[in-house]
Amino acid sequence: MAGTEHAETLLTAYVAAHQAGDVDPVPFLDRVLAEEREVLVTLIDAYLVQAPGRVWDPTAFNGTPAQRMVEPLTLALAGVSGAWPVVLPSLRNRVRIKRRDLVEKLATGLGYPKTTGVVEEYYHAMEHGDLPAEGVSDKVLRVLGKLLGTDAESLRRDGALFLGGSFKVDHQVFARHPSFPPKLSADADVADSMGMLSDSDSSELSREDEAEIDRLFTEGNV
Amino acid sequence: MGYRAKNEWDLDALEDDDLFEQLKAARAAGDSEQLKLAIGILAWRREGNVFARIRLKMGDMEEAEDLTQIVLLDAMRAKFDGEHIGEFGSMLNVITSRRIADFYSKNSLDTDPMVEEGSGDDDLWGQELSVGDFVDHSNSLAVLEQALEELDDRHRMVVELSVKGGPAKEVADDVNAVFVDVEIAMTDSNVHQIMKRFRDFLNPLLKAAT
Numbered sequence: 001m002a003g004t005e006h007a008e009t010l011l012t013a014y015v016a017a018h019q020a021g022d023v024d025p026v027p028f029l030d031r032v033l034a035e036e037r038e039v040l041v042t043l044i045d046a047y048l049v050q051a052p053g054r055v056w057d058p059t060a061f062n063g064t065p066a067q068r069m070v071e072p073l074t075l076a077l078a079g080v081s082g083a084w085p086v087v088l089p090s091l092r093n094r095v096r097i098k099r100r101d102l103v104e105k106l107a108t109g110l111g112y113p114k115t116t117g118v119v120e121e122y123y124h125a126m127e128h129g130d131l132p133a134e135g136v137s138d139k140v141l142r143v144l145g146k147l148l149g150t151d152a153e154s155l156r157r158d159g160a161l162f163l164g165g166s167f168k169v170d171h172q173v174f175a176r177h178p179s180f181p182p183k184l185s186a187d188a189d190v191a192d193s194m195g196m197l198s199d200s201d202s203s204e205l206s207r208e209d210e211a212e213i214d215r216l217f218t219e220g221n222v
Numbered sequence: 223m224g225y226r227a228k229n230e231w232d233l234d235a236l237e238d239d240d241l242f243e244q245l246k247a248a249r250a251a252g253d254s255e256q257l258k259l260a261i262g263i264l265a266w267r268r269e270g271n272v273f274a275r276i277r278l279k280m281g282d283m284e285e286a287e288d289l290t291q292i293v294l295l296d297a298m299r300a301k302f303d304g305e306h307i308g309e310f311g312s313m314l315n316v317i318t319s320r321r322i323a324d325f326y327s328k329n330s331l332d333t334d335p336m337v338e339e340g341s342g343d344d345d346l347w348g349q350e351l352s353v354g355d356f357v358d359h360s361n362s363l364a365v366l367e368q369a370l371e372e373l374d375d376r377h378r379m380v381v382e383l384s385v386k387g388g389p390a391k392e393v394a395d396d397v398n399a400v401f402v403d404v405e406i407a408m409t410d411s412n413v414h415q416i417m418k419r420f421r422d423f424l425n426p427l428l429k430a431a432t
Contacts, residue, residue: 008384008417015387023270025278038428039421041278042362046385048275049315049363053267056234061262066269069291070262076295077249077302078257086295090288162302 003031007040014044018051021060079129082159088127091148099123102147107213109143114205115213118176122217125174132174133159135218178210225251233263238310241267242301265294268311272318279322293318319361365431369424376401380408380416390414 014028025044032040061067075085092102100120107119125131136159141152148155215222225247233241241264248256273290280286296317297310370378376397383393390410397408 006418007421008414011385011417012389018270018274019387023274025274026281029278036421036425038362038432039425042366042424042428043385043421045275045278045363046366047387048271050386051271053238053311054270056230056263056266058230061266064266064269065273065287065290066265067262068287069265069269069294070258072291073261073265073295073298074254074258077245077261077298078254083292083295083299086291090292093284093288162299 002034002037004033005031007032007036007043010040011043011047015047018047021054075129077162080132080161081126081129082133082161084126084133084155084159085129087155087158088148091150095147095149097147099127105147106140106143109147110140110213110216112209112213115209118205118210118213119217121176122174122213125176128174130174131217133161135220137216137219137221140216176214178214225253227253227256230259230263233260234267238264238267242298242310245298246302264298268294268314272314275318276322289321293321296321319363323361362428362431365427366424369420369427372423373420376404376408377416377420380413381420384413384417 010028010032014025017023017028025041028044029037029040072085072089075081076083079085092099097105103120103123104113104116106123107113107116110119112119122131126133126136133156138152138156141155145151145155227248228236228244233244236244241260245257245260245264248254248260269290272293273286276286276289276293277283280289293314297314300313300317301310370381373381379397379400380393383396384390388396390413393413394408394410398404401408
């Protein structure tokens with residue numbers, strides 16, 4: 001879309017809007033003459049790199065993108081999964097895949113399609129900064145990378161912990177409760193009859209499959 | 223010195239780098255409430271400008287929000303890892319430009335050559351520049367900087383103040399206050415004219431660079 005106004009006029013208009021709290025430049029780009037679009041982009045960019053930040057306003061803050069960032073940023077800084085709480089939801093959004101679908105495909109891609117419930121627990125922990133990134137195997141990251149349009153190496157880098165000393169926030173590291181408690185029969189039906197299984201997927205889940213998923217998500221590449 | 227939590231207004235009174243130090247201290251002390259508050263204030267302070275810069279190059283609102291969050295995290299990570307050079311705000315600008323460059327897809331526009339406006343004061347724009355001088359620049363801000371260097375001091379000041387958001391009248395007054403020896407005082411209509419001519423000067427340089 002192209003408009004009819006000159007870049008320098010729209011710079012002035014944008015500055016006024018920005019100072020009033022409306023930061024989105026796109027409506028102004030829609031109003032500029034096509035041949036001056038890049039000039040306007042550059043002038044607004046030059047304004048933004050030195051424009052002061054907002055002064056704290058707790059009322060205005062509520063419901064904004066800035067507020068929505070606090071939780072994932074905190075999970076990334078406070079958790080044990082590096083930047084995954086920020087990066088994984090962002091990648092999911094970009095490839096437009098729902099978490100449930102992703103988890104199903106991840107379980108299938110790992111070769112254990114009946115382990116969706118277990119994989120769901122682990123994936124949830126990854127997005128919430130609860131799963132130690134170093135324990136997640138390359139195989140998981142390779143499959144996940146393919147599904148999310150990235151690669152295992154990038155995901156591994158994103159999962160690296162933040163430096164800057166030890167982190168003392170009382171962060172609960174994820175510890176999954178197995179569907180099959182120790183000393184229980186390996187027969188899933190027994191566990192099921194005792195009410196030990198949490199979802200329908202688990203009714204066909206074998207102890208071996210579950211153990212393999214545990215290993216893939218917690219023991220790195222051993 | 224021991225760690226001490228601050229209220230939101232004391233946190234807001236801190237410069238970016240000091241606010242980050244408090245955030246880091248809260249993290250080390252295990253004070254999750256202070257950590258969240260410091261992150262919230264830092265995000266509120268910086269998110270809008272980062273988001274706007276990203277929106278200049280990316281059409282999708284949701285993707286722009288996600289990338290903004292990643293930029294803020296990148297900046298915090300660089301601070302935690304001791305990779306940063308200079309102030310937090312400058313680092314944020316560098317990271318934003320880098321992340322935008324990753325996502326940027328060229329959107330060339332076929333346009334007619336610009337028609338020069340005004341005449342008779344070509345010397346204001348310095349020596350004629352070869353478009354070739356700019357082809358190595360992929361960053362439009364670098365092109366802008368180079369274009370500014372071609373202006374005389376008074377006109378450069380006009381453009382710089384205008385880009386900082388100064389109203390034309392204020393820009394003219396500020397320029398006149400600095401260049402007191404100039405016989406003809408700057409007016410707001412001069413400011414508008416200078417900006418118009420700078421736009422026409424910059425436009426082909428940007429096109430050549432991108």
